[in-house]
Amino acid sequence: MSEATRDDLLRAAVRLREEGRPEEARKTLVALAAGHPHDAEVAYQTAWVHDVLGLEAEAVPYYEQCLGTEGLTADDRHGAYLGLGSTYRILGRYADAVSTLGRGLAEFPEDGALQTFLAMALFNTDHHHEAMRILLKIIARTSDDPRIRPYRPAIEHYAQDLDQTV
Template sequence: MSKTWDERVAAFWDRADDKHPQRMLEDMRALVEERGMDDSEAMFEWASVHDFLGREGEAVPLYRKALDLGLSGDRLPQAIIQLASSLRNIGEPATAVELLRSAPTSAITGNARLAFLALALHDCGDHDAALRVALEALAPALPMYGRAVSRYAAELTESSHQD
Protein backbone atom coordinates (compact mmCIF):
# COMPACT_ATOMS: atom_id res chain seq x y z
CA MET A 1 0.00 0.00 0.00
CA SER A 2 1.47 3.37 -0.99
CA LYS A 3 1.61 6.25 1.42
CA THR A 4 -0.64 9.27 1.12
CA TRP A 5 0.78 12.70 0.37
CA ASP A 6 0.32 13.75 4.01
CA GLU A 7 2.13 10.64 5.21
CA ARG A 8 5.04 11.36 2.87
CA VAL A 9 5.15 14.97 4.09
CA ALA A 10 5.23 13.72 7.69
CA ALA A 11 8.07 11.35 6.77
CA PHE A 12 9.93 14.27 5.16
CA TRP A 13 9.70 16.26 8.41
CA ASP A 14 10.71 13.23 10.47
CA ARG A 15 14.00 13.08 8.60
CA ALA A 16 14.45 16.85 8.14
CA ASP A 17 18.09 17.87 8.34
CA ASP A 18 19.23 21.43 7.77
CA LYS A 19 22.76 20.18 7.05
CA HIS A 20 21.56 19.32 3.54
CA PRO A 21 19.43 22.31 2.53
CA GLN A 22 19.54 21.71 -1.21
CA ARG A 23 18.36 18.13 -0.79
CA MET A 24 15.58 19.28 1.52
CA LEU A 25 14.40 21.85 -1.00
CA GLU A 26 14.51 19.30 -3.83
CA ASP A 27 12.63 16.67 -1.82
CA MET A 28 9.94 19.12 -0.74
CA ARG A 29 9.70 20.60 -4.23
CA ALA A 30 8.89 17.11 -5.55
CA LEU A 31 6.10 16.77 -2.98
CA VAL A 32 4.76 20.25 -3.71
CA GLU A 33 4.75 19.66 -7.46
CA GLU A 34 2.46 16.68 -6.98
CA ARG A 35 -0.23 19.04 -5.73
CA GLY A 36 0.80 22.24 -7.49
CA MET A 37 1.68 25.74 -6.32
CA ASP A 38 -2.00 26.67 -6.22
CA ASP A 39 -2.68 24.13 -3.46
CA SER A 40 -2.80 25.78 -0.04
CA GLU A 41 -1.38 22.78 1.84
CA ALA A 42 1.48 22.32 -0.63
CA MET A 43 2.25 26.04 -0.42
CA PHE A 44 2.29 25.84 3.39
CA GLU A 45 4.79 22.98 3.28
CA TRP A 46 6.91 24.87 0.74
CA ALA A 47 6.92 27.91 3.06
CA SER A 48 7.74 25.69 6.03
CA VAL A 49 10.84 24.20 4.45
CA HIS A 50 12.15 27.68 3.65
CA ASP A 51 11.44 28.73 7.22
CA PHE A 52 13.14 25.61 8.61
CA LEU A 53 16.24 26.39 6.58
CA GLY A 54 16.45 29.93 7.99
CA ARG A 55 15.09 31.56 4.84
CA GLU A 56 12.34 33.45 6.65
CA GLY A 57 12.32 36.30 4.13
CA GLU A 58 11.45 33.81 1.40
CA ALA A 59 8.97 31.99 3.63
CA VAL A 60 6.81 35.03 4.46
CA PRO A 61 5.22 35.51 1.00
CA LEU A 62 4.79 31.75 0.69
CA TYR A 63 2.90 31.55 3.99
CA ARG A 64 0.76 34.49 2.89
CA LYS A 65 0.00 32.76 -0.39
CA ALA A 66 -1.01 29.56 1.46
CA LEU A 67 -3.38 31.60 3.61
CA ASP A 68 -4.75 33.46 0.57
CA LEU A 69 -5.38 30.10 -1.11
CA GLY A 70 -7.68 29.17 1.78
CA LEU A 71 -5.49 27.04 4.03
CA SER A 72 -7.62 25.38 6.70
CA GLY A 73 -7.60 22.53 9.19
CA ASP A 74 -4.62 21.74 11.39
CA ARG A 75 -2.19 23.54 9.11
CA LEU A 76 -3.96 26.91 9.51
CA PRO A 77 -2.94 27.66 13.11
CA GLN A 78 0.55 26.38 12.36
CA ALA A 79 0.83 28.70 9.35
CA ILE A 80 -0.25 31.73 11.38
CA ILE A 81 2.30 31.02 14.10
CA GLN A 82 5.07 30.24 11.64
CA LEU A 83 4.31 33.34 9.56
CA ALA A 84 4.34 35.49 12.69
CA SER A 85 7.61 33.95 13.82
CA SER A 86 9.16 34.59 10.42
CA LEU A 87 7.91 38.18 10.45
CA ARG A 88 9.47 38.67 13.86
CA ASN A 89 12.74 37.20 12.65
CA ILE A 90 12.92 39.55 9.67
CA GLY A 91 12.32 42.62 11.81
CA GLU A 92 8.54 43.00 11.68
CA PRO A 93 7.50 42.16 15.25
CA ALA A 94 4.56 44.61 15.28
CA THR A 95 3.00 42.79 12.32
CA ALA A 96 3.62 39.50 14.15
CA VAL A 97 1.85 40.85 17.26
CA GLU A 98 -1.18 41.86 15.17
CA LEU A 99 -1.36 38.46 13.54
CA LEU A 100 -0.95 36.51 16.78
CA ARG A 101 -3.46 38.60 18.73
CA SER A 102 -6.16 37.83 16.17
CA ALA A 103 -5.18 34.18 15.68
CA PRO A 104 -7.63 31.57 16.89
CA THR A 105 -6.68 29.17 19.65
CA SER A 106 -6.04 25.62 18.56
CA ALA A 107 -5.60 22.26 20.22
CA ILE A 108 -2.92 21.40 17.67
CA THR A 109 -0.67 24.31 18.70
CA GLY A 110 -1.75 24.76 22.31
CA ASN A 111 -0.16 27.82 23.90
CA ALA A 112 2.50 28.16 21.21
CA ARG A 113 0.64 31.20 19.85
CA LEU A 114 1.10 32.89 23.23
CA ALA A 115 4.78 32.01 23.42
CA PHE A 116 5.41 33.62 20.03
CA LEU A 117 3.21 36.58 20.97
CA ALA A 118 5.34 37.12 24.09
CA LEU A 119 8.50 37.05 21.98
CA ALA A 120 7.07 39.52 19.46
CA LEU A 121 5.86 41.87 22.21
CA HIS A 122 9.33 41.73 23.75
CA ASP A 123 10.88 42.61 20.38
CA CYS A 124 8.48 45.56 20.16
CA GLY A 125 9.81 46.80 23.49
CA ASP A 126 6.61 46.05 25.38
CA HIS A 127 8.34 43.96 28.04
CA ASP A 128 5.57 44.10 30.65
CA ALA A 129 2.98 42.89 28.14
CA ALA A 130 5.36 40.16 26.95
CA LEU A 131 5.90 38.91 30.48
CA ARG A 132 2.17 39.10 31.21
CA VAL A 133 1.31 36.96 28.17
CA ALA A 134 3.98 34.41 29.09
CA LEU A 135 2.88 34.22 32.73
CA GLU A 136 -0.82 33.97 31.84
CA ALA A 137 -0.01 31.07 29.51
CA LEU A 138 2.03 29.36 32.21
CA ALA A 139 -0.28 29.92 35.18
CA PRO A 140 -2.87 27.21 34.34
CA ALA A 141 -0.10 24.60 34.22
CA LEU A 142 1.17 25.37 37.71
CA PRO A 143 0.02 22.85 40.31
CA MET A 144 0.45 25.52 42.99
CA TYR A 145 0.50 29.32 42.83
CA GLY A 146 -1.37 29.58 39.51
CA ARG A 147 -3.81 32.17 40.90
CA ALA A 148 -0.98 34.21 42.40
CA VAL A 149 0.96 34.17 39.13
CA SER A 150 -2.19 35.20 37.23
CA ARG A 151 -2.72 38.08 39.64
CA TYR A 152 0.89 39.24 39.34
CA ALA A 153 0.66 38.99 35.57
CA ALA A 154 -2.41 41.24 35.54
CA GLU A 155 -0.60 43.80 37.68
CA LEU A 156 2.20 44.06 35.10
CA THR A 157 0.05 45.99 32.64
CA GLU A 158 -2.73 47.38 34.83
CA SER A 159 -0.52 50.17 36.14
CA SER A 160 0.49 51.22 32.62
CA HIS A 161 -3.19 51.40 31.57
CA GLN A 162 -4.08 53.65 34.50
CA ASP A 163 -1.70 56.41 33.39
Protein backbone atom coordinates in the same frame (compact mmCIF):
# COMPACT_ATOMS: atom_id res chain seq x y z
CA MET B 1 -0.29 17.21 -13.24
CA SER B 2 -2.87 14.78 -11.92
CA GLU B 3 -4.18 15.01 -8.36
CA ALA B 4 -2.62 11.60 -7.59
CA THR B 5 0.77 12.87 -8.72
CA ARG B 6 0.36 16.01 -6.60
CA ASP B 7 -0.58 13.95 -3.55
CA ASP B 8 2.27 11.48 -4.11
CA LEU B 9 4.83 14.24 -4.56
CA LEU B 10 3.57 16.11 -1.50
CA ARG B 11 3.72 12.98 0.68
CA ALA B 12 7.21 12.18 -0.61
CA ALA B 13 8.44 15.72 0.12
CA VAL B 14 7.01 15.70 3.64
CA ARG B 15 8.65 12.33 4.24
CA LEU B 16 12.00 13.71 3.04
CA ARG B 17 11.70 16.65 5.45
CA GLU B 18 10.77 14.35 8.31
CA GLU B 19 13.73 12.07 7.49
CA GLY B 20 16.14 14.98 7.77
CA ARG B 21 16.54 15.61 4.04
CA PRO B 22 15.04 19.09 3.79
CA GLU B 23 17.02 20.27 0.77
CA GLU B 24 15.64 17.41 -1.33
CA ALA B 25 12.16 18.14 0.03
CA ARG B 26 12.58 21.82 -0.86
CA LYS B 27 13.36 21.07 -4.51
CA THR B 28 10.24 18.94 -4.83
CA LEU B 29 8.04 21.42 -2.98
CA VAL B 30 9.19 24.49 -4.91
CA ALA B 31 8.39 22.71 -8.18
CA LEU B 32 5.07 21.50 -6.78
CA ALA B 33 4.18 25.02 -5.57
CA ALA B 34 4.94 26.44 -9.01
CA GLY B 35 2.50 23.94 -10.53
CA HIS B 36 -0.15 24.51 -7.84
CA PRO B 37 0.02 28.23 -7.03
CA HIS B 38 -3.34 28.30 -5.23
CA ASP B 39 -2.87 25.13 -3.18
CA ALA B 40 -2.75 26.09 0.52
CA GLU B 41 -1.38 22.74 1.67
CA VAL B 42 1.49 22.80 -0.84
CA ALA B 43 2.28 26.41 0.09
CA TYR B 44 2.30 25.53 3.80
CA GLN B 45 4.64 22.60 3.35
CA THR B 46 6.90 24.73 1.12
CA ALA B 47 7.03 27.46 3.76
CA TRP B 48 7.80 24.93 6.47
CA VAL B 49 10.73 23.38 4.61
CA HIS B 50 12.21 26.83 3.97
CA ASP B 51 12.00 27.52 7.72
CA VAL B 52 13.69 24.20 8.49
CA LEU B 53 16.55 25.23 6.22
CA GLY B 54 16.88 28.65 7.86
CA LEU B 55 15.57 30.38 4.73
CA GLU B 56 13.05 32.51 6.59
CA ALA B 57 12.74 35.29 4.02
CA GLU B 58 11.95 32.71 1.34
CA ALA B 59 9.35 31.08 3.60
CA VAL B 60 7.28 34.26 4.06
CA PRO B 61 5.48 34.38 0.69
CA TYR B 62 4.49 30.73 1.01
CA TYR B 63 3.14 31.27 4.52
CA GLU B 64 1.24 34.36 3.37
CA GLN B 65 -0.16 32.43 0.41
CA CYS B 66 -1.36 29.47 2.46
CA LEU B 67 -3.07 31.71 5.02
CA GLY B 68 -4.74 33.70 2.26
CA THR B 69 -6.19 30.60 0.61
CA GLU B 70 -8.79 28.08 1.72
CA GLY B 71 -7.83 24.46 2.20
CA LEU B 72 -5.70 24.09 5.33
CA THR B 73 -6.71 21.86 8.19
CA ALA B 74 -7.05 23.55 11.58
CA ASP B 75 -3.71 22.04 12.66
CA ASP B 76 -1.99 23.37 9.56
CA ARG B 77 -3.59 26.84 9.95
CA HIS B 78 -2.30 26.88 13.51
CA GLY B 79 1.17 25.87 12.29
CA ALA B 80 1.09 28.49 9.55
CA TYR B 81 0.19 31.29 11.97
CA LEU B 82 2.91 30.17 14.34
CA GLY B 83 5.45 29.72 11.54
CA LEU B 84 4.72 33.05 9.86
CA GLY B 85 4.56 34.98 13.13
CA SER B 86 7.82 33.48 14.32
CA THR B 87 9.45 34.05 10.96
CA TYR B 88 8.40 37.70 10.89
CA ARG B 89 9.89 38.10 14.38
CA ILE B 90 13.17 36.48 13.35
CA LEU B 91 13.33 38.84 10.37
CA GLY B 92 12.78 41.87 12.62
CA ARG B 93 9.28 42.48 11.27
CA TYR B 94 7.90 42.77 14.78
CA ALA B 95 4.63 44.57 14.02
CA ASP B 96 3.83 41.94 11.38
CA ALA B 97 4.63 39.24 13.92
CA VAL B 98 2.27 40.76 16.49
CA SER B 99 -0.49 41.10 13.89
CA THR B 100 -0.10 37.56 12.56
CA LEU B 101 0.12 35.93 15.97
CA GLY B 102 -2.89 37.98 17.08
CA ARG B 103 -4.89 36.66 14.12
CA GLY B 104 -3.79 33.16 15.05
CA LEU B 105 -4.99 33.69 18.61
CA ALA B 106 -8.34 34.92 17.33
CA GLU B 107 -8.77 31.45 15.82
CA PHE B 108 -6.98 29.52 18.58
CA PRO B 109 -7.50 31.68 21.70
CA GLU B 110 -6.16 29.25 24.30
CA ASP B 111 -3.03 28.19 22.42
CA GLY B 112 0.04 28.53 24.62
CA ALA B 113 2.54 28.38 21.76
CA LEU B 114 0.89 31.27 19.90
CA GLN B 115 0.66 33.21 23.18
CA THR B 116 4.35 32.61 23.93
CA PHE B 117 5.52 33.77 20.51
CA LEU B 118 3.18 36.76 20.74
CA ALA B 119 4.77 37.65 24.08
CA MET B 120 8.21 37.59 22.46
CA ALA B 121 7.02 39.83 19.60
CA LEU B 122 5.35 42.19 22.07
CA PHE B 123 8.64 42.41 23.97
CA ASN B 124 10.34 43.34 20.68
CA THR B 125 7.80 46.13 20.15
CA ASP B 126 8.40 47.52 23.66
CA HIS B 127 5.07 46.25 25.01
CA HIS B 128 6.81 44.71 28.00
CA HIS B 129 3.86 44.74 30.39
CA GLU B 130 1.59 42.93 27.94
CA ALA B 131 4.33 40.40 27.15
CA MET B 132 4.89 39.72 30.84
CA ARG B 133 1.15 39.47 31.50
CA ILE B 134 0.77 36.81 28.81
CA LEU B 135 3.75 34.80 30.07
CA LEU B 136 2.63 34.96 33.70
CA LYS B 137 -0.82 33.70 32.73
CA ILE B 138 0.74 30.81 30.81
CA ILE B 139 2.95 29.91 33.77
CA ALA B 140 0.01 30.04 36.16
CA ARG B 141 -2.12 27.91 33.85
CA THR B 142 0.41 25.30 32.77
CA SER B 143 3.12 24.92 35.39
CA ASP B 144 3.28 21.64 37.25
CA ASP B 145 6.22 22.85 39.34
CA PRO B 146 5.30 22.08 42.96
CA ARG B 147 6.92 25.34 44.07
CA ILE B 148 4.83 27.41 41.66
CA ARG B 149 1.42 25.71 42.05
CA PRO B 150 0.69 27.18 45.51
CA TYR B 151 1.28 30.68 44.11
CA ARG B 152 -0.96 30.23 41.07
CA PRO B 153 -3.70 32.60 42.39
CA ALA B 154 -1.13 35.30 43.21
CA ILE B 155 0.57 34.94 39.82
CA GLU B 156 -2.79 35.19 38.05
CA HIS B 157 -3.70 38.25 40.13
CA TYR B 158 -0.43 40.07 39.47
CA ALA B 159 -0.55 39.17 35.79
CA GLN B 160 -3.45 41.64 35.54
CA ASP B 161 -1.43 44.55 36.93
CA LEU B 162 2.28 44.19 37.64
CA ASP B 163 2.47 47.74 38.96
CA GLN B 164 -0.12 47.14 41.68
CA THR B 165 1.06 47.90 45.22
CA VAL B 166 -0.69 48.08 48.56
